[in-house]
Each structure stands twice: as C-alpha cells, then as structure tokens.
Amino acid sequence: MKALNYRVNSSRVPIYIVDSDSTLLAQLRGVTKAAVVVDSRVAELYKNLVSEIGGVDGTVITTFQAREENKNLDKLEGLLTFFFQKNIRRDSVLFAIGGGITGDLSGFAAAVFQRGIDYVQVPTTLLAMVDSSVGGKVGVNHNFGKNMIGAFHQPSSIIINTKFLETLPKEELICGLGEITKYAVLSGEPFFDFLEKNHVKLLNKEEKTLQRIIKMSVETKKRYVEKDVRESGIRAHLNLGHTVGHAIEAATNFNKFKHGEAVLIGLVAESHIAMHMKLLHPSHFERILKIVRQIARQSNEKVPLEEVLNRLNYDKKIKSGKVRFILPTGIGRVVIRDDVSTKNVTDAMKFVASDGLLSIT
Ligand SMILES: NC(=O)c1ccc[n+]([C@@H]2O[C@H](COP(=O)([O-])OP(=O)(O)OC[C@H]3O[C@@H](n4cnc5c(N)ncnc54)[C@H](O)[C@@H]3O)[C@@H](O)[C@H]2O)c1
Ligand SMILES: [Zn+2]
Structure with a gap:
C-alpha cells in the first residue's frame, strides 16, 4: 500500500490513510509481541475490532479513559507496570488506539519503557489524525502545566483509518x-x-x-x-x-x-x-x-x-x-x-x- 512518509534524522515514518481495519490487523500479526492501549470509549464503540485484536497471538490489551486529567504521571506508571506484568520486552511494539490523549500518554510510555520501544499511532479523532499522531511529540501534563513532561519519540508508523470518524461527536x-x-x-x-x-x-x-x-x-x-x-x-x-x-x-x-x-x-x-x-x-x-x-x-x-x-x-x-x-x-x-x-x-x-x-x- 502507498503511504505518505516523513523523514526524521535517519528514519522514515510511513503514514497510511485507509478506510478499514486491515492495515492495523496486518501490522499486529507481523509482530511477535504487541501491547495495545485503547481509549475506553473507542473500545466500547468498536467491540468487534477489540475482540479481533485480542485474538491475535502475543497481543495484550488495556483500556484507558481519555480525559485530560488522566494524562498524568500516575497513569503513565500504571501503564508501565502493565507492560512489566505482561512481559513486554524491548523488541515488543506498542499500538496506541485513540485520540490525542491516548496517543500522547502511550507514546511517552513507549519512549521511556526500557529506554524506548517502537510504537504505532492509530488515531481515532480528527485532531489526532491531522495533528497529535504526527511528529513524535509525546508526554503528559503536570500541575505546573499542560504537556510539561515529555519527549520526542517518533512512531514507527501511523495508521489513519477514517472509518473511526463515523462515531466521532x-x-x-x-x-x-x-x-x-x-x-x-x-x-x-x-x-x-x-x-x-x-x-x-x-x-x-x-x-x-x-x-x-x-x-x-x-x-x-x-x-x-x-x-x-x-x-x-x-x-x-x-x-x-x-x-x-x-x-x-x-x-x-x-x-x-x-x-x-x-x-x-x-x-x-x-x-x-x-x-x-x-x-x-x-x-x-x-x-x-x-x-x-x-x-x-x-x-x-x-x-x-x-x-x-x-x-x-x-x-x-x-x-x-x-x-x-x-x-x-x-x-x-x-x-x-x-x-x-x-x-x-x-x-x-x-x-x-x-x-x-x-x-x-
Ligand atoms: N503530540 C502532539 O503533537 C499534540 C498535538 C495536538 C494535541 N495534542 C494533545 O492531544 C490531546 C487532545 O486530543 P483529542 O482532541 O484527540 O482528544 P481525546 O483523546 O480526549 O479524544 C476526544 C474524545 O473523543 C473520544 N473518542 C476518540 N475517538 C473516538 C471515536 N472514533 N468515536 C467517538 N469518540 C471518540 C475520546 O474518548 C474523548 O472523549 C490533548 O491532550 C493535546 O494536548 C498533542
Ligand atoms: Zn493544537
């Protein structure tokens, strides 16, 4: 499939703009072990997709309630603990399925877990599709300000599936x-x-x-x-x-x-x-x-x-x-x-x- 690409440093980040789940499922099947973080609202709306993901060998899933006040260090630690409990390794891949809140927090978890693992952005809001999933800025909020703790960690790919927009308010x-x-x-x-x-x-x-x-x-x-x-x-x-x-x-x-x-x-x-x-x-x-x-x-x-x-x-x-x-x-x-x-x-x-x-x- 033809992808748009952007290049940063020496790596190339492919961006797929699609209208079905097949790209995501193919990528999941292509990795030995994947951790999937899904926005809990998205998980509720797309139950079939979540059960298909759950059926892929070596995949573990967790849900995350996308609220700005949950984009914090506590939730980050919770996610990292989940990775350890599920034996996520340095060569595992994280998939972040949700809006910008889910993508920013999960991407930051991928940036710091064992000094950085690969992650794939699967944006489900229009804002995340056009903005937050692209460019590698990841992070969480702090009492001293929004997005004040974070990193630059480029995704290994971005899968924009416009079907998700059907349910977007x-x-x-x-x-x-x-x-x-x-x-x-x-x-x-x-x-x-x-x-x-x-x-x-x-x-x-x-x-x-x-x-x-x-x-x-x-x-x-x-x-x-x-x-x-x-x-x-x-x-x-x-x-x-x-x-x-x-x-x-x-x-x-x-x-x-x-x-x-x-x-x-x-x-x-x-x-x-x-x-x-x-x-x-x-x-x-x-x-x-x-x-x-x-x-x-x-x-x-x-x-x-x-x-x-x-x-x-x-x-x-x-x-x-x-x-x-x-x-x-x-x-x-x-x-x-x-x-x-x-x-x-x-x-x-x-x-x-x-x-x-x-x-x-
Ligand atoms: N990293 C960056 O470069 C960058 C750029 C812009 C914004 N951001 C960050 O992005 C966040 C905002 O992202 P957002 O606007 O996507 O918000 P969000 O992640 O909170 O999503 C908005 C709402 O839509 C729901 N939702 C998500 N997908 C849905 C779907 N397909 N159908 C129905 N409901 C759905 C979510 O559960 C949530 O309630 C902010 O935290 C902001 O700081 C980051
Ligand atoms: Zn903005």
Whole structure:
C-alpha cells in the first residue's frame, strides 16, 4: 500500500490513510509481541475490532479513559507496570488506539519503557489524525502545566483509518477542523480555497473529502516536522492560533472550550492583531473570519480578559521575557513577532466577543 512518509534524522515514518481495519490487523500479526492501549470509549464503540485484536497471538490489551486529567504521571506508571506484568520486552511494539490523549500518554510510555520501544499511532479523532499522531511529540501534563513532561519519540508508523470518524461527536470533529483551518492559513491558497469550498461536506463527514483534507493537513505538518524535528525554529509556526487560544483555555481552567475551538478563536484574534499592526490585509482577515464563523460554534462562555492577559505572560512560548506571537501576513504566510501590545490583544478579544465566539468579563 502507498503511504505518505516523513523523514526524521535517519528514519522514515510511513503514514497510511485507509478506510478499514486491515492495515492495523496486518501490522499486529507481523509482530511477535504487541501491547495495545485503547481509549475506553473507542473500545466500547468498536467491540468487534477489540475482540479481533485480542485474538491475535502475543497481543495484550488495556483500556484507558481519555480525559485530560488522566494524562498524568500516575497513569503513565500504571501503564508501565502493565507492560512489566505482561512481559513486554524491548523488541515488543506498542499500538496506541485513540485520540490525542491516548496517543500522547502511550507514546511517552513507549519512549521511556526500557529506554524506548517502537510504537504505532492509530488515531481515532480528527485532531489526532491531522495533528497529535504526527511528529513524535509525546508526554503528559503536570500541575505546573499542560504537556510539561515529555519527549520526542517518533512512531514507527501511523495508521489513519477514517472509518473511526463515523462515531466521532460533532464537537470533536470541530476540534480537528480547528487545527485544519490553522494548516490552511499556513499552507496557502490551494488548501485554503479547498476548505472554503468544502467545509459543509467536512461537517457532514463526507468520507472522500475528509480523506483529502487529512492528507493535505498531514502533508503540511510533515513539512514543518522534517525541517525542524525538535521545534527550535520553523516548527513554531504550527503554534498559529495557539498563543491566544492557549491563554483562553488556561483562563477558563481548560473546561469551557475544547482545544480546537480555542484555536479557532485564537486564529481570529491573532489575525485581528495582525490586521491592526498593518501586517495582514483586511480582505485576508475577512476570509479567515468567514471560514471560522462557518466552522466554530457560537458561544457566550465567559472569559475573564485580565486572566487571558496574565496567562499570555506565563505562556511557555515566551522567549527572552517577551510573548511571541505567530501572526498571519497573508494566506500562506506568517511572521513571528514579540511586540504585540496589551491593547492589541484587548481589542482582538473584544472583537471575538462581538462576533459571538465568547463573552468577556
Ligand atoms: N503530540 C502532539 O503533537 C499534540 C498535538 C495536538 C494535541 N495534542 C494533545 O492531544 C490531546 C487532545 O486530543 P483529542 O482532541 O484527540 O482528544 P481525546 O483523546 O480526549 O479524544 C476526544 C474524545 O473523543 C473520544 N473518542 C476518540 N475517538 C473516538 C471515536 N472514533 N468515536 C467517538 N469518540 C471518540 C475520546 O474518548 C474523548 O472523549 C490533548 O491532550 C493535546 O494536548 C498533542
Ligand atoms: Zn493544537
């Protein structure tokens, strides 16, 4: 089967975009011993698949309840203990079946178990398919911050089976579309244009359209990962929409907006900032705004503005004491700036509130 590949250091990571379980089952049958971690919701929805996996010789399965508060060191230790109890060895392969939470935690377990074993990402949410499964960033949360403990550990392959999306709730689909919209702005005209024309089909989960946009997204991410595996330079562009998005999530204790929703709002806010700094033409701002309006839900969730401003100062993307913003300068172009004023951010937050994406207090 033809796979998309990305290369990091000397290895090649194949990405299979498929619409059946056969690739996963074939890979499982091809290894002597496999540990499979399945998101418990996915295990419930796909009982037949789980029993087929259970029937493969040398395979052990455990389930994991995918909640952000479970992406922690305790659950990591639980997983490692399970590996020891089941005699997982250095040459065993871990398969992570689930969304980004399952993939991040399991991938980190694979990174540290006996100094690192191979693992395969089997993403089941749109966000995980286009973002978290690609690029090798794995980790867990700590009280001092999200994703603050982790590693770079590339998967040995990624199997994207779009059939999983049939059961994905709409709000989770929107989350994936948040990251996809970010890629469209980063990537440029053909991708952005495709999204403008096809967002309705995507929201209706039309399979062929989903497959195409997933491929375009993964190709976009792969270009950044290949150039900058450890995120010390250009990979930071993937944080477009995330500086303000993350501050909104943090200011609302991570329980009012889903990550992708916050990224959509962050995209509009950062585009607004760019327009007011005369970096982005108003017609491009309008296009970004229009696509976000079509995808994001309207909300009057209360967000404390002061807290957003405070959080921006804690943001881990801070370099030399200044907050770094990735600002769009066109469709397909961004710059990194550290001279965004508090007034710029305040005005942008007021704008997203007036547009019905949140309310500020
Ligand atoms: N490593 C990276 O580069 C990277 C990038 C982006 C995000 N992330 C991380 O990813 C996590 C978010 O991932 P996510 O949005 O996939 O969340 P998630 O893993 O919590 O999944 C969202 C919800 O969907 C359910 N679910 C999963 N697959 C399903 C399916 N096929 N049908 C029905 N329900 C299904 C899950 O049980 C969960 O309730 C965050 O922890 C974030 O930090 C990591
Ligand atoms: Zn993100």
